Amino acid sequence: MNKYERNIGFNDYFSPAQWFDPKETLESKVKRAKEQLDLHVRDTVAWHFSPETGTPFWLEKAKSYQFNPIKDVQCFEDLHLFGTFEDEWLRGGPVDRWVPRGLIGNPVYVFETGGTTGLPKSRIVLDDFRIDYEMMSETLPDQHFPKGSNWLMLGPSGPRRLRLAIEHLAQHRGGKCFSIDLDPRWVVKLIKMRQIEMANLYKEHAIDQALAILAGGHDIKCMFTTPKLLAALDEALRSGKLEDKFRSFGRKVPLGGLRSIKATGITGIFSGGTEFTPQFTREAYEEMLDSGDVYMTPTYGNTLMGLACSRPIGPHDGFKITYYAPQPRAATEVVDPKDYSKKVDYGQTGRVLLTTLTREFFVPRFPERDEGEREMPYERYPWDGVSGVRTFSELAATTVVGVY
Numbered sequence: 001m002n003k004y005e006r007n008i009g010f011n012d013y014f015s016p017a018q019w020f021d022p023k024e025t026l027e028s029k030v031k032r033a034k035e036q037l038d039l040h041v042r043d044t045v046a047w048h049f050s051p052e053t054g055t056p057f058w059l060e061k062a063k064s065y066q067f068n069p070i071k072d073v074q075c076f077e078d079l080h081l082f083g084t085f086e087d088e089w090l091r092g093g094p095v096d097r098w099v100p101r102g103l104i105g106n107p108v109y110v111f112e113t114g115g116t117t118g119l120p121k122s123r124i125v126l127d128d129f130r131i132d133y134e135m136m137s138e139t140l141p142d143q144h145f146p147k148g149s150n151w152l153m154l155g156p157s158g159p160r161r162l163r164l165a166i167e168h169l170a171q172h173r174g175g176k177c178f179s180i181d182l183d184p185r186w187v188v189k190l191i192k193m194r195q196i197e198m199a200n201l202y203k204e205h206a207i208d209q210a211l212a213i214l215a216g217g218h219d220i221k222c223m224f225t226t227p228k229l230l231a232a233l234d235e236a237l238r239s240g241k242l243e244d245k246f247r248s249f250g251r252k253v254p255l256g257g258l259r260s261i262k263a264t265g266i267t268g269i270f271s272g273g274t275e276f277t278p279q280f281t282r283e284a285y286e287e288m289l290d291s292g293d294v295y296m297t298p299t300y301g302n303t304l305m306g307l308a309c310s311r312p313i314g315p316h317d318g319f320k321i322t323y324y325a326p327q328p329r330a331a332t333e334v335v336d337p338k339d340y341s342k343k344v345d346y347g348q349t350g351r352v353l354l355t356t357l358t359r360e361f362f363v364p365r366f367p368e369r370d371e372g373e374r375e376m377p378y379e380r381y382p383w384d385g386v387s388g389v390r391t392f393s394e395l396a397a398t399t400v401v402g403v404y
Contacts, residue, residue, distance in 0.1 A: 012131065012329065012358055012359050013131055013134075013135070014036070014135065014326075014327075014328065014329065015135070015138060016135055016138045016139050016309075016380065017138055019033075019379070019380050019381065019382060020380060022379075026377065026379055026382060029377075029379070029382035030377050030382045030383065032382070033327060033328075033377075033382045033383050034076075034383075036327075036328050037076050037327055037328040037331060037383070038074070038075040038076055039328075040328035040329075040357055041073065041074075041075060041076050041078070041079065041328070041357060042073065042074060042075075044357040044358070044359065044362055045069050045070060045073045045362070046070050047100065047102065047359050048100060048362040049062055049069040049070050050070070050102075051101075052101065052102065053100055053101055053102030054100060054101055054102075055097070055098060055099070055100045055101070055362065056096070056097040056098075056099070056101070057089070057097040057098055058362060060097075065081075067081050069081075069082075076331065076355075079355060079364045079365055080341060080365070082364040082365060083365070084340060084353075084364075084365045084366065084367055085363050085364055085365055085366040085367075087121055087366070090113075090121035090122055090123060090304075091118065091119040091120070091121055091122075092119060092122075093122070095110055095122050095124055098123065098124045098361070099124050100359065100360065102359070103126060103359070103360065106126050107126065108124050108125070108126060109124070109125040109126070109129075109161075109164070110122055110123075110124060110125070110159070111123055111125055111129075111159060111160060111161040111303050112158075112159040112160060112303065113160075113302065113303050113304070120159070121303070121304075123303055123304060123361060124360065124361070125161065125360060125361075126360050127360070128306065128358050128360050128361065129161045129164060129165045129168065130165075130168050130172075131329075131358075132165070132301075132306040132307045132326060132329070133165050133166075133168055133169040133172065133307065134168075134169075134172050135307075135326055135329075136169070136270075136299070136307050136309060136326075137169055137172055137173055139297075139309050139380075140173075140268065140270070140297065141268075141295065143267075143295075144267045144268035144294075144295035145173065145221075145222050145267070145268040145270075145295075146221055146222075146267070147173050147174045147175075148173070148174040148175055149170075149173070149174075149175045149219075149220075149221035149222050149267075150170065150175045150176045150177070150178065150218055150219055150220050150221065150222070151166060151167075151169070151170035151175055151176070151177045151178065151220065151221075151222045151223060151224065152177075152178050152179075152210060152213055152214070152220045152222070152223040152224070152225075152266075153166040153167065153177055153178065153179040153180065153223075153224050154180060154206070154210045154223060154224065154225035154226075154229050154230075154233065155182065155224055155225055155226055155229065155272075156182050156183070156184045157179060157180070157181055157182050157183070158182075158183055158185075160303065161303055162224070163179060166179075166224045166270075167179070169224075169270075170222070175222070178213045178216075178218055178220065180206055180209035180210055180213070181206075181209065182206050186202065187199050187202055187203070190202065203228075203229070203232055204232075204236075206229065206232075207229070207232050207233055207236050207241075208241075208245075210233060211236060211241055211242050211245045212245060214242055214245075214264050215242060215245040215246050215249055215251065216249075217251075219265065220264070220265065220266060221265060221266060221267050221268065222266065222267070222268045222269070222270070223266050223268070223269050223270070224269075224270045224271065224272075225269065225271055226271065226272065227271060227276055227280055227284070230269065230271060230284060230288065231280075231284075231288070233261070234260075234261060234287075234288040237258065237259050237260055237261060237263070237264070238259055238260070240259060242258045242259075242264065243257060243258050243259070246258065260288075260290065261288055261289060261290075261294050262289070262290045262293055262294050266294060267294060267295065268294070268295045268296075268297075269289070269294060269295065269296040269297070270296075270297055270299065271296055271297070271298055271299065272298065272299040272300065272301060276298045276300075276321050276389070277321075277390075278318060278319040278320055278321065279319075281296075281298070281313055281319040281321060282315075282319045284296060285313070285314065285315075285319065292314060296313070297309070297310060297312075297313075298310045298313060298321050298323075299323070300323040300386075300389055302368075304354065304356055304361075304363055304366065305325065305326075305330045305332075305354050305356055306325075306326050306329060306330050306356070307326060308323040308324055308325045308326065308330075308332070308386075309323070309324060309326075309381070310322060310323050310324075311324075311378055311380075311381075311385075320387060321387060321388075321389075322375045322378070322385045322386070322387040323385055323386055323387070323389060324378060324381030324383065324384075324385040325354075325383075327381075327383050328357060329356070329357055329358050330354065330355065330356045330357065330358075331354075331355045331357070331383070332352055332353065332354055332355075332368075332384070332385075332386055333352075333353040333355075333384065334348075334349075334350040334351070334352060334353075334371075334372060334373065334374035334384070334386050335350050335351055335353045336350055336351075337350060337351045337371070337392070337394070340353055340365065340367065343374065343384075344374050345374065346374050346375065346376055347373055347374065347375075348373065348374060349371060349372070349373055349388075350371065350372075350373075350374060351367055351368070351370070351371050351392055352367075352368040352370045352371060352372060352386055352389070352392075353365055353366065353367055353368070354366045354367075354368050368392070369391060369392050370389050370390065370391060370392055371389075371390060371391075371392045371393060372386040372387055372388045372389040372390065373386065373387045373388045374386060375387050
């Protein structure tokens with residue numbers, strides 16, 4: 001049992017190791033995963049709609065329903081009764097309406113989304129970020145993410161969950177986390193004002209902070225970063241900026257130099273962001289990561305969903321990236337943008353529809369700002385996946401990505 005789990009009548013921690021049995025057929029795993037998902041849906045809905053434990057927002061919302069959530073929602077497909085979740089419900093307060101009665105009295109975090117499309121969306125969190133990243137930790141190969149290693153968090157800080165999540169991941173694996181200051185909202189403002197030079201200076205400022213940590217003798221072996229910042233770090237290293245930082249601190253540059261990510265001692269990179277494409281991944285693998293000597297695992301996630309892991313990437317499949325949600329705590333569907341009740345066929349393009357199912361947070365059928373291709377279940381993730389994730393085409397022209 002997860003050390004953060006409370007006895008609320010249902011399990012909210014699901015070890016990825018349960019799917020690693022090579023003797024069980026994929027068909028059997030898919031069937032078992034569906035049964036697990038349906039059970040978790042029933043438990044989650046009962047928790048959020050029960051008068052004793054329920055969430056004020058959902059208890060109030062239920063008064064307008066023509067159905068009984070606890071009785072009528074018996075499987076994942078029944079979630080269509082809720083319609084689609086509107087992101088405006090998460091903009092503004094009071095945020096207490098999202099705290100389930102069954103969790104009142106516990107310390108609550110408030111995390112925000114990027115805030116690039118108006119008033120930021122907020123969600124309450126108690127332990128979800130810890131559980132999500134402990135589950136993801138089980139998928140990291142110890143060879144490249146050694147237990148006890150220190151981490152560099154080269155990504156956004158502030159009210160986003162990433163800062164605390166990566167720190168917890170490092171601590172959970174026995175290490176410590178070193179972080180930088182980075183406000184992506186300022187970067188987005190600069191881009192909108194066409195202050196590209198200033199945006200690049202701010203990126204250089206972020207990289208300079210990272211170089212200072214790497215030059216500080218902290219024995220960093222693991223790192224979280226975004227694709228754009230990974231490329232910027234690689235460029236800085238190639239131009240000798242880490243070596244210059246060593247000299248400015250009065251430290252001797254190691255024999256062999258410090259002009260690659262591998263040379264810094266980093267062996268594993270956990271990365272996320274919308275900029276992952278097969279082209280970027282190939283370039284990173286071949287040119288930035290010494291043909292895979294430094295391991296990189298792409299992820300797809302956000303404040304609402306948690307963390308979707310990818311299949312192993314590499315030249316064996318053309319560097320294709322396929323993500324699988326952390327089911328049953330969250331599930332994604334790839335649906336027809338004109339009819340969210342219809343999944344597209346495997347290999348076809350559709351909009352990503354997200355459902356979050358934890359005791360802290362219930363979000364049924366939320367249309368993400370992303371689109372991609374529907375992918376078949378996989379041995380270690382026996383449910384639908386999504387590849388080619390990118391900004392939903394109908395929104396792409398109005399979306400500023402910034403440092404991501």
